[in-house]
Amino acid sequence: LLAAAALTAMAAPMAYAADLDGRVLKIGTDATYPPMETVDETTGQIVGFDVDVMNAICEKVNCVPNFVNTAWDGIFAALQQGEFDLVISGVSITPEREETMDFSEPYIVVSQAILLQVDNADMTLEDFKAGGQKLAAQTGTTNAQLAEDLVGRENVSLYDNFSAAILALQNADVQGVIIDGTSAAAYEQEFAGALTVGITGLQSDPLGIVFQEGDATVDAINEGLAAIKADGTLDKLVSNYWGT
Numbered sequence: 397l398l399a400a401a402a403l404t405a406m407a408a409p410m411a412y413a414a415d416l417d418g419r420v421l422k423i424g425t426d427a428t429y430p431p432m433e434t435v436d437e438t439t440g441q442i443v444g445f446d447v448d449v450m451n452a453i454c455e456k457v458n459c460v461p462n463f464v465n466t467a468w469d470g471i472f473a474a475l476q477q478g479e480f481d482l483v484i485s486g487v488s489i490t491p492e493r494e495e496t497m498d499f500s501e502p503y504i505v506v507s508q509a510i511l512l513q514v515d516n517a518d519m520t521l522e523d524f525k526a527g528g529q530k531l532a533a534q535t536g537t538t539n540a541q542l543a544e545d546l547v548g549r550e551n552v553s554l555y556d557n558f559s560a561a562i563l564a565l566q567n568a569d570v571q572g573v574i575i576d577g578t579s580a581a582a583y584e585q586e587f588a589g590a591l592t593v594g595i596t597g598l599q600s601d602p603l604g605i606v607f608q609e610g611d612a613t614v615d616a617i618n619e620g621l622a623a624i625k626a627d628g629t630l631d632k633l634v635s636n637y638w639g640t
């Protein structure tokens with residue numbers, strides 16, 4: 397239902413030789429994206445599924461994740477300027493992004509969804525297309541792109557982050573938010589009775605960990621990722637976050 401499916405390894409057991417020698421990895425993430433990455437209000441720590449995935453990978457290939465909260469706008473420029481060793485931030489693997497950056501193998505596949513107000517739970521894409529109703533998304537995401545494709549640019553409102561888009565939905569400044577289904581589920585739970593996942597079955601995106609083009613670190617991270625797929629760690633994390 398939530399379309400969160402961990403990709404299980406198909407290969408026979410193999411040796412995981414990669415060893416990053418305890419290297420500290422500076423990791424850029426836009427921690428405004430439940431349940432992938434958010435700032436825990438009590439501890440101030442960045443927490444979430446992506447954090448758990450990176451911790452599990454580093455346990456396999458001997459690295460130390462150091463998460464840095466950063467705005468989505470500019471996150472890839474910062475990576476390319478060497479400000480981060482990698483980015484994990486619910487990032488969809490797309491052909492355009494692959495032109496300028498390198499991705500790990502996918503660690504999850506998510507299907508996009510539209511959050512609606514419970515009172516308008518029967519709204520359809522046709523209603524948005526007809527005009528007068530706004531569909532919101534975060535600027536520079538695959539969600540924003542899909543929104544424009546589905547309902548037309550003139551019916552889309554863009555926000556710097558999804559927290560702002562969700563607030564706009566609560567205030568009825570917009571009538572829907574298009575977002576990865578994994579996060580739609582989290583918001584539906586957080587705002588139960590007010591917001592609901594109303595439109596599903598949209599485009600699926602594989603999510604990956606992002607590196608500067610040509611950075612060999614991706615090979616070690618891919619070995620760690622294969623290891624957490626093979627031993628069931630990744631599946632366990634997926635079920636911790638999304639049930640099933």
Ligand code: ARG
Pocket residue numbers: 425426427428429433468485486487488489534536537538539558576601
């Ligand atoms: N998967 C979408 C994309 O890559 C949205 C990711 C948004 N992530 C975030 N931390 N705000 O475009």
